[in-house]
Amino acid sequence: xxxxxxxxxxxxxxxxxxxxxxxxxxxxxxxxxxxxxxxxxxxxxxxxxxxxxxxxxxxxxxxxxxxxxxxxxxxxxxxxxxxxxxxxxxxxxxxxxxxxxxxxxxxxxxxxxxxxxxxxxxxxxxxxxxxxxxxxxxxxxxxxxxxxxxxxxxxxxxxxxxxxxxxxxxxxxxxxxxxxxxxxxxxxxxxxxxxxxxxxxxxxxxxxxxxxxxxxxxxxxxxxxxxxxxxxxxxxxxxxxxxxxxxxxxxxxxxxxxxxxxxxxxxxxxxxxxxxxxxxxxxxxxxxxxxxxxxxxxxxxxxxxxxxxxxxxxxxxxxxxxxxxxxxxxxxxxxxxxxxxxxxxxxxxxxxxxxxxxxxxxxxxxxxxxxxxxxxxxxxxxxxxxxxxx
Amino acid sequence: xxxxxxxxxxxxxxxxxxxxxxxxxxxxxxxxxxxxxxxxxxxxxxxxxxxxxxxxxxxxxxxxxxxxxxxxxxxxxxxxxxxxxxxxxxxxxxxxxxxxxxxxxxxxxxxxxxxxxxxxxxxxxxx
Numbered sequence: 315x316x317x318x319x320x321x322x323x324x325x326x327x328x329x330x331x332x333x334x335x336x337x338x339x340x341x342x343x344x345x346x347x348x349x350x351x352x353x354x355x356x357x358x359x360x361x362x363x364x365x366x367x368x369x370x371x372x373x374x375x376x377x378x379x380x381x382x383x384x385x386x387x388x389x390x391x392x393x394x395x396x397x398x399x400x401x402x403x404x405x406x407x408x409x410x411x412x413x414x415x416x417x418x419x420x421x422x423x424x425x426x427x428x429x430x431x432x433x434x435x436x437x438x439x440x441x442x443x444x445x446x447x448x449x450x451x452x453x454x455x456x457x458x459x460x461x462x463x464x465x466x467x468x469x470x471x472x473x474x475x476x477x478x479x480x481x482x483x484x485x486x487x488x489x490x491x492x493x494x495x496x497x498x499x500x501x502x503x504x505x506x507x508x509x510x511x512x513x514x515x516x517x518x519x520x521x522x523x524x525x526x527x528x529x530x531x532x533x534x535x536x537x538x539x540x541x542x543x544x545x546x547x548x549x550x551x552x553x554x555x556x557x558x559x560x561x562x563x564x565x566x567x568x569x570x571x572x573x574x575x576x577x578x579x580x581x582x583x584x585x586x587x588x589x590x591x592x593x594x595x596x597x598x599x600x601x602x603x604x605x606x607x608x609x610x611x612x613x614x615x616x617x618x619x620x621x622x623x624x625x626x627x628x629x630x631x632x633x634x635x636x637x638x639x640x641x642x643x644x645x646x647x648x649x650x651x652x653x654x655x656x657x658x659x660x661x662x663x664x665x666x667x668x669x670x671x672x673x674x675x676x677x678x679x680x681x682x683x684x685x686x687x688x689x690x691x692x693x694x695x696x697x698x699x700x701x702x703x704x
Numbered sequence: 705x706x707x708x709x710x711x712x713x714x715x716x717x718x719x720x721x722x723x724x725x726x727x728x729x730x731x732x733x734x735x736x737x738x739x740x741x742x743x744x745x746x747x748x749x750x751x752x753x754x755x756x757x758x759x760x761x762x763x764x765x766x767x768x769x770x771x772x773x774x775x776x777x778x779x780x781x782x783x784x785x786x787x788x789x790x791x792x793x794x795x796x797x798x799x800x801x802x803x804x805x806x807x808x809x810x811x812x813x814x815x816x817x818x819x820x821x822x823x824x825x826x827x828x829x830x831x
Contacts (some may be wrong), residue, residue, distance in 0.1 A: 439772040450711040451793040454775045462766035514768040564792040
């Protein structure tokens with residue numbers, strides 16, 4: 315008998331620039347909000363899985379599992395999970411497995427990252443550690459550079475333009491305008507994207523998610539725990555999938571495809587027992603504009619080569635047929651690397667519960683998907699969240 | 705990163721400098737860059753060193769303006785992934801303007817030093 319996993323509570327700091335705040339301070343805030351949202355005590359927690367990517371670089375702080383447990387007032391086994399930008403969705407997945415297997419009834423999951431206390435150049439160097447240190451980094455590959463290599467090959471094979479990509483950034487900024495937790499509450503125009511300084515061609519500044527400070531947390535419980543304790547848990551994690559790929563782009567059969575996401579998506583759909591057409595709303599890993607298109611194709615929402623114009627055609631906008639990144643995505647909500655995966659879970663939970671600022675755009679939605687990628691999608695974790703009767 | 709050699713990787717750079725670059729071939733003809741002991745296509749541990757073709761074909765490229773500190777004085781520079789027979793290799797483009805590069809064009813491989821830290825870097829030049 316496998317236990318069903320309910321989301322009892324979520325918490326998330328405002329993403330943005332708070333360079334003086336330590337990751338332990340950020341995470342304890344997110345965890346505290348999650349405890350209050352769940353109506354549980356830190357002492358109830360039986361396990362902590364915590365995602366973080368660059369703590370050694372930014373804060374000279376390793377061994378963050380027990381550090382964060384202590385910061386959250388939790389006395390339980392605590393483990394840090396590192397899968398680059400997919401660190402905290404991998405942590406969520408481990409929490410789900412722990413409860414499904416019956417080894418725990420209540421688990422704290424989440425992640426944090428402090429990035430704005432170091433310079434852009436140092437941050438660029440820290441982030442590039444998610445790529446192949448020998449065959450990519452030694453050739454000067456940065457993260458915007460790596461995704462630009464994917465984008466230029468995508469244009470070559472399937473067509474598409476910088477304008478198509480710009481519409482993805484414009485859409486995600488528009489979604490974040492009223493999201494108080496987002497880093498940028500500012501609408502932008504296509505021209506702003508096209509005229510921004512080049513980071514790595516074809517990407518300008520507005521094609522890239524920002525560096526951010528922030529944390530996110532969620533309290534996961536078994537359905538029996540929720541029932542025994544009278545917890546309000548309207549959202550269940552019904553599907554989980556994870557895939558891996560070669561770290562370096564040069565070692566993959568196809569540069570503009572992300573098979574780790576294809577595998578994670580299919581695994582999650584099978585696990586939830588749903589078809590992709592059942593999904594009403596998605597949060598996908600738009601670390602760069604092209605990444606949103608690659609995600610939608612890998613998950614099967616679009617044929618390969620066809621998602622690049624989805625935002626431009628209004629299909630994935632707030633009032634479109636299939637809204638994507640209603641939170642603002644990584645692009646506008648911000649991307650504190652180790653917090654991002656759990657932040658997607660937090661935002662999707664609120665979208666489905668009806669207490670997100672953009673919930674009205676998906677008032678009939680009952681199935682949400684989150685897609686969180688590490689590196690150039692050498693790691694990918696997909697979760698399916700469903701609104702359930704209690 | 706320490707100054708210690710990275711076996712496999714630095715051996716490959718040495719081989720490029722010596723004009724004898726190689727790749728590792730699995731039992732079903734798949735190609736890999738070193739170091740590698742297990743062929744992910746077959747699970748076999750039988751990998752043989754084979755000579756790389758002298759010219760490769762550009763698969764994709766980007767001109768990077770915002771670099772990491774390791775390449776601060778090199779920016780802007782063009783990064784290319786080029787296909788040499790059964791393996792693809794990432795390096796920097798030399799002797800050609802970024803605006804002129806085309807996917808599919810032929811390049812040769814070599815080794816140069818970075819401006820920033822005088823470290824070896826794989827480079828491609830038009831064939």
